Amino acid sequence: MMVKGVAGLVAGVLAGGLGFAFWPRVEPGVLSLRPAVEKPVFVVATEAARPVSAPSTALIPAPSTAMAGAPAEPAGDKNGLVKLAAALRSDPTPPSSAAPLARGLATAALKNGAPSEQAARFFALGLIALADGDVAGARAFLDRAADDGDTRALMVLGDTYDPATLTRLGAVGIRGDAARARDYYARALTAGVAAARQRIAALDAKGN
Amino acid sequence: MEASVTSSAEGARNVGASQRRAKQKMQNLAWRHGGVALAGLLALAPISAWAVTAPNGMVAYDHPVFRNGKRILWHGAWRARGAKTPAATAERAIPTPAPSPPPEAAKSPAPPPEREITVIAEAQDDCASRMAGELVSTLRAAGLKARAVAGATSPSALALAVIGDTADLAIAPMDALLADDKATAPWRDRAPYVARLANEAIEIVAPRSIADLGQLKKLRNGSGPTVVAQGASAEALLARLGLKPKPAQESLAASLEELAAGKIDAVVVAGAGHSNALADFGKDGRFHLLSVPWTPALRGGYAPARLTSKDRPNLIRADEKVDAVAAPMALIAIDAGQGSPRAPQFAAIVAAFFQKFDILLAENAQASWRDVNLAASANWPRLPAAQQWIASGQGATDASLDSFRKMAHSVASTNGGPGAADADKLYESLMRWRGTGP
Numbered sequence: 001m002m003v004k005g006v007a008g009l010v011a012g013v014l015a016g017g018l019g020f021a022f023w024p025r026v027e028p029g030v031l032s033l034r035p036a037v038e039k040p041v042f043v044v045a046t047e048a049a050r051p052v053s054a055p056s057t058a059l060i061p062a063p064s065t066a067m068a069g070a071p072a073e074p075a076g077d078k079n080g081l082v083k084l085a086a087a088l089r090s091d092p093t094p095p096s097s098a099a100p101l102a103r104g105l106a107t108a109a110l111k112n113g114a115p116s117e118q119a120a121r122f123f124a125l126g127l128i129a130l131a132d133g134d135v136a137g138a139r140a141f142l143d144r145a146a147d148d149g150d151t152r153a154l155m156v157l158g159d160t161y162d163p164a165t166l167t168r169l170g171a172v173g174i175r176g177d178a179a180r181a182r183d184y185y186a187r188a189l190t191a192g193v194a195a196a197r198q199r200i201a202a203l204d205a206k207g208n
Numbered sequence: 209m210e211a212s213v214t215s216s217a218e219g220a221r222n223v224g225a226s227q228r229r230a231k232q233k234m235q236n237l238a239w240r241h242g243g244v245a246l247a248g249l250l251a252l253a254p255i256s257a258w259a260v261t262a263p264n265g266m267v268a269y270d271h272p273v274f275r276n277g278k279r280i281l282w283h284g285a286w287r288a289r290g291a292k293t294p295a296a297t298a299e300r301a302i303p304t305p306a307p308s309p310p311p312e313a314a315k316s317p318a319p320p321p322e323r324e325i326t327v328i329a330e331a332q333d334d335c336a337s338r339m340a341g342e343l344v345s346t347l348r349a350a351g352l353k354a355r356a357v358a359g360a361t362s363p364s365a366l367a368l369a370v371i372g373d374t375a376d377l378a379i380a381p382m383d384a385l386l387a388d389d390k391a392t393a394p395w396r397d398r399a400p401y402v403a404r405l406a407n408e409a410i411e412i413v414a415p416r417s418i419a420d421l422g423q424l425k426k427l428r429n430g431s432g433p434t435v436v437a438q439g440a441s442a443e444a445l446l447a448r449l450g451l452k453p454k455p456a457q458e459s460l461a462a463s464l465e466e467l468a469a470g471k472i473d474a475v476v477v478a479g480a481g482h483s484n485a486l487a488d489f490g491k492d493g494r495f496h497l498l499s500v501p502w503t504p505a506l507r508g509g510y511a512p513a514r515l516t517s518k519d520r521p522n523l524i525r526a527d528e529k530v531d532a533v534a535a536p537m538a539l540i541a542i543d544a545g546q547g548s549p550r551a552p553q554f555a556a557i558v559a560a561f562f563q564k565f566d567i568l569l570a571e572n573a574q575a576s577w578r579d580v581n582l583a584a585s586a587n588w589p590r591l592p593a594a595q596q597w598i599a600s601g602q603g604a605t606d607a608s609l610d611s612f613r614k615m616a617h618s619v620a621s622t623n624g625g626p627g628a629a630d631a632d633k634l635y636e637s638l639m640r641w642r643g644t645g646p
Contacts, residue, residue, distance in 0.1 A: 117628055118502075124619065124626035125507065127634040131616030133584035136406045140511040140534060144502070147514075152635055165642065168609065170602050172582040173403075173565050195639065 119148030126156065135160050135174055151191035158184030158199060163208070178208030321376075321553045324353040328375040331358040332438040332460050335408050335479035336379040336537065338574045343379070343539075346567045350560030361540075362440035363388035363395075370398045370543045377557070378542060379405065381441035381478060382586060383509040383535040387448070397545035400591040402558060406579035407534035408479035409513040410445050412498040413467065413489070413523065421498055424474055425451060433473040436463045441478035441535040448505060461485035467495070474498070478535055490522050497523045499531045506533055507625050508587075537576075541591045555593040562597050608641040 115123065126141030139160050145153035159165040161184065163176030182203055188196040325347060329340035340356040347354040359365065361380035369375045382404070412435075418424050427433035437443040437453035438460050446453040453476070456463055463475045464485055480486045489495065497520060502512050513534040517524045524530055539561075544554045568577040583598045615637050619630045626634075 115628075120628035120631040121626060122502075122512070124628075124631035124634055127631070127638060128616045128620045128626065129511070130638075131613045131634075132586075133581045134404065134536070134586075135581045135584070136579035137511040137536065139579075140407065140513060143514070144512045150631075156635075156638065159638075159642065166581075168606065168642075170583050170598075170609075172562070172598060172601060173569070174579065174581045175569065 115145070115150035115152075116148055119145045119150040119153075122148060123150045123153050123156075126153065130156065130160065130169075133169060133171060135166070135169075135171065151188060151193055154184050154188035154191060155193045155196050155199075158182070158188060158196065162199065162203070164202065164206070178203055178206075182208070321352070321556060324355055325377065325557060326375045327354060327356045327377045327379070328359045328361060328369065329356065329379045330361045330381075330439045330441075330479070332456065332477060333361075333379075333381075333408070333441075333479035334483040335481040335574065335576055336361075338481070339405070339576060340379050342568055342573050342577070343377070343561070346564045347557065347560050349567060350564050352557065352560055360440070362443070365440075366399055366540065366542070367395055370395065373543065375542050377402070378540040379537060380540045381408070381439070381444070381535045382538045382588065383448075384440035384444040385538075385540075386509055386587060387444045397589050398543050398548065399540050400545055400589040400594075401538040401586055402541050402554075402561065402591050402594045403539045403580065403582045404584040404586045405537040405539060406576040407511050407513070407536050408441065408481075408576075409515065409519075409532050409534045410441060410476060410478040410500075411480055411486070411515070411520070411523075411532060412474055412476050412500065413464070413486070413495055414474040414498050415467075415470075415494060416496050418473065418498070421449065421500065424498065427473055434471075435474045435476060436466070436472050438463060438475065438477040439479075442476035445478075445500075445510070445533065445535070446476055448509070449500070459485070464489045479537075486520075487522065495523060496525075497530045497532070500533050501531060502533070504625050508620075510535055536586065538586060538588065541594075544591055545589070546592060551592065554591060558591065558593040558597055562594075606641070608637075612637040612641045 122141045122145035126138045126145055129135075129141055130138035139157060142153040142157045142160070146157065158181045161177045161181035163178055163181075165181075166174060166176045182200060185196040185199045185203070189200070325344075327340045327344055327347075329336040331337070337356070337358065344354040344356045357375070359369075359375070361378050361384075363385055366378060366380060366385075369378065378399075382401075385399075412421075412424075414424060418427070424433050424435070432452055434454055435446060435451055436456050437446055438456045443453045443455060454472070460475070460477055460480070460483060463472070466472045467475050468489070477483075477486065497515060500506075510533040513532040515524060515530040515532050517526045517528065520530075541554050541557075544551050562582060565577075565582065567573070568580075582594075583602075612634070615634060619626045619634060622630070
């Protein structure tokens with residue numbers, strides 16, 4: 001009888017141990033996540049409700065107009081160039097604020113006029129975006145920098161379209177546009193960025 | 209007395225017999241209970257073994273998942289197909305990205321998921337919705353089963369999708385994710401990005417009587433201006449601008465109707481793109497888009513954008529330009545962080561997306577795809593399978609490019625943002641990398 005009692009006790013302990021071992025694990029991180037769920041999400045299957053889930057594999061036609069944030073058409077966006085040309089004509093000498101910039105290689109690009117602090121900030125943010133591979137974001141910042149008078153931005157805008165630059169950057173998916181790159185390089189050269197000449201020559205050498 | 213004694217003796221005997229019976233009963237009870245417990249153990253043993261091996265293709269969740277108020281324990285069968293390993297083993301078998309694997313190894317076909325892949329996009333976001341549809345078409349072209357659904361992609365909604373298993377991919381605004389205080393590990397790690405997508409412009413529609421943002425902020429209708437935010441990105445931007453957003457409970461068209469009726473002060477929408485609701489609104493000239501001047505507060509989450517009448521002829525006059533901001537988008541993998549049994553299945557999805565990406569660059573596809581650099585990085589964890597794919601296609605390391613990137617990261621992390629001197633240094637570094645002087 002003693003043996004039976006002990007056997008029953010052992011079986012009970014074993015059952016408890018196994019129950020504990022197989023009890024589902026709860027991660028503390030998940031518990032801390034739950035308060036983030038503030039409202040239910042109603043996921044609606046769009047097979048019948050929305051065009052995005054059309055059963056056919058045909059792509060949804062995209063309208064031809066360009067969205068905001070995309071770089072302006074080179075042929076149509078003459079305002080920036082006109083603005084730059086006017087600025088260059090009216091103020092051929094560097095203002096005093098250009099003193100900190102009058103050093104190193106960067107000075108050459110600014111010989112005809114210093115960009116505003118705001119333009120330089122946009123330019124720097126464009127370069128940071130480019131370093132991350134965010135080509136579209138870089139173009140947006142560089143466009144604004146060029147509009148605000150930083151002629152170097154035209155040069156780098158050309159780089160963002162230059163197939164050679166994109167390849168060396170390790171870009172995947174996005175395609176270069178040699179014609180658009182050439183256009184930006186030409187505008188940069190006109191604005192005084194001498195290095196743009198080498199880029200144009202490189203495009204010529206590759207038959208672009 | 210005798211009788212009494214006899215009676216007492218009998219009573220004592222009776223008591224002794226009763227005690228023995230009770231003792232016997234308790235022993236029998238203990239034995240029965242022990243036997244029942246043992247029998248239960250024996251009966252449960254096969255179930256326990258089944259729970260470990262999950263032979264029918266099911267995989268155990270590594271975190272609690274609730275559906276309809278009940279806790280569910282297993283993933284769908286499709287996730288374990290191909291793995292053919294016990295659930296616990298499958299969890300440990302997540303491949304870690306090799307530093308530079310050979311392209312052939314990285315691009316070898318992964319077992320495709322048998323369950324239909326669900327791509328979620330913000331219902332109000334026209335661009336994201338179209339992109340989700342086109343992504344689904346591309347995945348189908350690669351032989352995968354996929355569907356696009358309209359839903360919410362706010363951080364809380366994505367968190368729910370992660371734990372609720374309601375979607376596999378999401379086209380989500382990164383500004384809202386980055387701005388979310390709750391977006392910390394392990395949530396971030398469970399929703400890594402596959403690719404950074406193009407930016408989407410955010411538009412603020414208001415009556416022309418409200419000239420600018422400053423005037424909008426000064427409106428006092430009760431506690432302040434009533435600005436309806438259509439989508440997570442709109443909410444995030446308004447919060448960044450110091451405006452209290454009113455989350456939209458209805459469609460963009462309905463919100464615009466309320467705006468036209470004067471019931472609300474403004475409507476903010478991201479990625480409206482070619483939405484008919486916005487394209488057809490305000491043709492009487494009573495409304496316009498408010499400019500969002502660039503401020504340092506916007507750095508790190510947004511890019512500038514400039515809208516013209518070409519973009520919104522109904523809301524921008526021919527001679528006007530409207531400064532706006534654009535929010536970065538990303539393709540997010542749901543519940544695909546390291547340690548998740550789902551992660552290996554994403555290799556097939558990533559391979560299909562990257563290999564068939566050219567389809568999305570076609571003229572009839574959404575123009576935003578043509579701005580996408582699949583290798584672009586974001587301040588967010590990257591899906592290991594995507595990182596591996598990109599690394600497999602990268603060439604030899606370029607010291608001057610690395611130098612440029614290091615300098616850019618250093619400048620980006622400075623307080624107050626970059627200045628003119630930083631711009632000079634970065635430009636010089638870029639020119640050195642490209643092999644020409646400025």
